[in-house]
Amino acid sequence: MQLLDRAETEEGFATLEDIDVVLAERSNGVTLRVPGETEFRLLEDYAPRVERIVVTFKAFRDGRGLTLATRLRERGYTGRLEAEGDVLPDQAIHLSRCGFDAVRLGETAVRAEWERALQAFSAVYQPATDGAPTVWALRARRLQSVPPSGGGDTLEAKAKALNEELRDGDAATILKRTLEAFPGRVAVLSSFGAEAAVPLHLVAQTAPDTPVLFLDTDRHFGQTLPYRDELASRFGLTDVRSLKPENAQAADPKGDLWRTDADLCCTLRKVKPLAAVKPQFDVLITGRKRFHGAGRMRLPLFEVLDGQIRLNLLANWSPAEVEAYFETHALPRHPLVQAGYRSIGCWPCTQPSADAAEDVRAGRWAGSEKVECGIHLPAAWAAETERRIAS
DSSP states (O other): OEEESSOOOSTTEEOTTTHHHHHHHOSSSOEEEEETTOOHHHHTTTGGGOSEEEEEESOTTOTHHHHHHHHHHHTTOOSEEEEEESOOGGGHHHHHHTTOSEEEOOTTOOHHHHHHHHTSOSOOSSOOTTOOOOHHHHHHHHHOOSOOTTTHHHHHHHHHHHHHHHTTOOHHHHHHHHHHHSTTOEEEEOOOOSSTHHHHHHHHHHOTTSOEEEEOOSOBOTTHHHHHHHHHHHHTOOOEEEEOOSSHHHHOTTSOHHHHOHHHHHIIIIIHHHHHHGGGOSEEEEOOOGGGOGGGTTOOSEEEETTEEEEETTTTOOHHHHHHHHHHTTOOOOGGGGGTOSSOOBGGGBOOOOOTTSOGGGGBSTTSSOOOOSTTSOHHHHHHHHHHHHO
């Protein structure tokens, strides 16, 4: 994060009161200054059209400016974010982690104190909007001593080229192009959860015979399996495959491994069954989106994981766009959505999370630092989990 020595002049700054006029006069290079207590909904329509947003903190005790920055990054704002006003060096790391690119130091600020504050932490444990790798992610990377087979460089190059080609494409175009680029080597990974109907409907409109992989953990809510069958039938999906864990009884004889080690339970019931079919596909289509928060806030459209491309088809969709698609196409909802479940996984580790201020996935592994099951993490993560338990 940059430290700017002095406040810039007021000239050229727009406020919410005059932003419409400024945007009408010029289409680029616009800087918008807003108070930290501004509600995100007031910025939502303007943010994609401005190059820089300066957030003014009126009191260091008021964290609403941090929340505003986080929401902007969650919703895909890629412009420059700067903080100014009553902020302290102790807040430096928090400003950076919430997505600020710079802080504009006041006249009495001591630069050396801010520089020391920014260097105070060398590792992070929780994902945030800055995309900094967490301790467990770095650990998993170090374990990957053997490069993935199948020409990782080639896949990286393909993913990069597709990101550049399709960054402004709509979901249907992105999907069609991917199926053309990897004929017979594309599958959809679906939980048949709260938002799953949207990508599945898109796939069904283009290629209903595309394999759909469902991780049947034997721990799903009773409502999920009938919902899976309903969507498959209604959309005309002809190749839905349920992947079950092998030797689950031997590894989890009491059926309560989730109580003692949720990571190992996920490895047994999700990661390993998916890994078993990985060689069959070059591309897996996922339903991950940036607004899900945590480590997904800067999710690319195409990414490479362990020698396989993941297409995050709806990465840049907003909650409003997902909702609009449900309404436009009259898609059936998962029965648990009405009960306050915004993200739906296995019943032992999922609870309602209807608070709109929380991340969509706040109900998953609530009360713990765990935010992912492992299927979107390097394979070494699962291997290390098993080794840790064995020791």
